Amino acid sequence: MATTFYHQIAANKRNSLLLSTVVIALFAVLGLAIGYAWTASGPGSVFVMIGALALGLVIAGGSYFAGDGLVISASQAHPVDETTEPQLVNVVREMSVAANVPMPKVYITEDSAPNAFATGRDPKHASVVVTRGLLDKLDREELQGVLAHEMSHVRNYDIRYTLLVGVLVGSIALLADMFLRSVFWGGVGRSRGRGEGGGAGGAIIMVLALMLAILAPIIARLVQLAVSRQREYLADASAVDLTRNPHGLERALEKIAVDREVLEVANRATQHLYFTNPIKKWEERSSGLWSTHPPIVERINRLRSLTGQAPLDRDGVLGLEGLD
Amino acid sequence: MELFLLILVVVAIVAVGFFILTYNGLIQRRLRIDEALGQIEVQLKRRHDLIPNLVNAVKGYMEFEQDVLTRVTEARANAIAAGARGPAEQAVAENQLTGALRSLFAVAENYPQLKANENVLALQEQLTTTENQIGFSRQHYNAVVLDYNTSIATFPSNLVAGMFGFIKREFFDAEPEADQVPAVQLR
Numbered sequence: 001m002a003t004t005f006y007h008q009i010a011a012n013k014r015n016s017l018l019l020s021t022v023v024i025a026l027f028a029v030l031g032l033a034i035g036y037a038w039t040a041s042g043p044g045s046v047f048v049m050i051g052a053l054a055l056g057l058v059i060a061g062g063s064y065f066a067g068d069g070l071v072i073s074a075s076q077a078h079p080v081d082e083t084t085e086p087q088l089v090n091v092v093r094e095m096s097v098a099a100n101v102p103m104p105k106v107y108i109t110e111d112s113a114p115n116a117f118a119t120g121r122d123p124k125h126a127s128v129v130v131t132r133g134l135l136d137k138l139d140r141e142e143l144q145g146v147l148a149h150e151m152s153h154v155r156n157y158d159i160r161y162t163l164l165v166g167v168l169v170g171s172i173a174l175l176a177d178m179f180l181r182s183v184f185w186g187g188v189g190r191s192r193g194r195g196e197g198g199g200a201g202g203a204i205i206m207v208l209a210l211m212l213a214i215l216a217p218i219i220a221r222l223v224q225l226a227v228s229r230q231r232e233y234l235a236d237a238s239a240v241d242l243t244r245n246p247h248g249l250e251r252a253l254e255k256i257a258v259d260r261e262v263l264e265v266a267n268r269a270t271q272h273l274y275f276t277n278p279i280k281k282w283e284e285r286s287s288g289l290w291s292t293h294p295p296i297v298e299r300i301n302r303l304r305s306l307t308g309q310a311p312l313d314r315d316g317v318l319g320l321e322g323l324d
Numbered sequence: 325m326e327l328f329l330l331i332l333v334v335v336a337i338v339a340v341g342f343f344i345l346t347y348n349g350l351i352q353r354r355l356r357i358d359e360a361l362g363q364i365e366v367q368l369k370r371r372h373d374l375i376p377n378l379v380n381a382v383k384g385y386m387e388f389e390q391d392v393l394t395r396v397t398e399a400r401a402n403a404i405a406a407g408a409r410g411p412a413e414q415a416v417a418e419n420q421l422t423g424a425l426r427s428l429f430a431v432a433e434n435y436p437q438l439k440a441n442e443n444v445l446a447l448q449e450q451l452t453t454t455e456n457q458i459g460f461s462r463q464h465y466n467a468v469v470l471d472y473n474t475s476i477a478t479f480p481s482n483l484v485a486g487m488f489g490f491i492k493r494e495f496f497d498a499e500p501e502a503d504q505v506p507a508v509q510l511r
Contacts, residue, residue: 086446090453097363098460140452244463 005156012157016164020060023168026216027056033209034179063167068119068127075265077107077129091144092128095151098242104128113261117273118150119159126154133261138252145239145249146275152238158231162273170269173217180213228272229294236299250303257296346484353472357493360465367458375400378447385438392431399424415497462496469493
């Protein structure tokens with residue numbers, strides 16, 4: 001186990017750096033293309049590229065240092081302490097002792113859908129957010145299982161990577177969209193009319209840039225998916241390792257699985273952060289194949305196999321059928 | 325001849341380097357044990373401090389359960405006294421205290437007024453979290469002790485350990501199994 005999570009920490013730090021570099025490079029390329037579409041001149045393109053590069057750096061830096069605050073305010077969470085929520089704060093402290101990380105900040109979202117997430121750039125700057133529904137619907141042991149799962153994300157530096165993924169994926173989509181609009185609304189045509197076209201070389205750059213602008217958001221979204229599914233299984237396993245008790249987490253997953261409340265504050269940019277997918281299958285905004293989470297039944301069955309219990313039948317369990 | 329000297333010097337440097345690194349590694353592992361033990365001590369102290377409050381809060385309701393309350397008070401006094409006698413003995417005394425507390429909470433289930441008392445509930449939550457934190461700190465402590473004990477017993481770090489008198493450390497023993505917890509007589 002120990003080697004697993006040290007590897008995970010190293011991989012997360014490496015991937016965070018890699019992701020930021022790739023995204024900033026993408027910003028530069030898209031900036032160059034936008035600049036070309038607007039001005040159709042070498043110096044003009046470079047000027048816009050430098051602007052986009054600076055924007056990329058600011059966004060990457062900003063999400064690293066302030067992204068957690070952004071995500072927390074997007075989830076409409078307010079901070080709590082020992083006097084207001086003694087049991088929640090106590091359970092978080094227990095799990096921080098178990099994971100041997102500093103005590104994170106604790107927040108509550110006033111929403112009756114049971115869910116939770118952790119965010120921050122490293123264990124020293126981490127926050128845990130739970131919904132009111134989670135506190136009301138789970139008992140202490142189940143709450144401990146969920147928070148052990150979240151604390152594993154904190155200890156493993158999953159929080160850093162998922163935070164960067166969330167913000168950067170969003171901003172890539174925005175920039176690509178901006179570029180496509182600038183082309184669509186005739187930036188290129190106008191410059192050609194002035195007879196300043198870049199010739200064949202310019203046309204190739206434009207085609208490549210167009211392809212990039214279309215593909216970048218899709219690739220970014222795929223990255224978001226790929227990172228989250230495996231990570232959830234690993235966090236479940238780490239949670240059991242921390243609490244030495246698979247039952248609390250298993251029962252929590254079962255309760256959440258049959259819960260039909262919808263978490264309004266979650267959206268596609270933040271859904272991969274949550275304990276279970278906040279966007280449920282029957283909702284219109286759900287996207288089937290593009291799920292950021294492994295199926296709950298699969299997670300429950302992996303925990304059941306630890307204690308030698310028979311797996312739940314995916315189709316046979318009433319009430320679980322709509323779940324993801 | 326010169327080559328021989330050169331090899332000798334290289335070997336000496338490697339040996340000294342190995343000694344310094346191993347020695348520092350052992351010291352660091354030993355410090356981690358002390359730090360982990362400190363973490364347990366803080367929680368144990370907190371539990372010792374909470375118990376008199378709990379006993380006072382429930383006394384009024386549980387006048388017929390004097391033996392349960394006495395056992396908790398005695399177990400607490402024993403645990404405090406055992407604190408000076410090393411982790412192994414301390415663990416035994418603390419486990420007895422854990423057992424006595426569990427009996428108390430089990431008996432308290434029979435008193436509905438007690439379960440409705442905010443003050444008692446808050447104390448019960450405090451004791452539960454303290455006990456859980458003791459358990460988790462103990463897991464951590466035992467893990468670092470195992471790490472240290474392994475490194476002073478295995479080659480080549482055992483050479484350095486033997487030379488500077490690093491000795492094996494005791495584990496903080498695991499909790500008693502449920503069947504070892506004292507039975508509770510219900511009325």
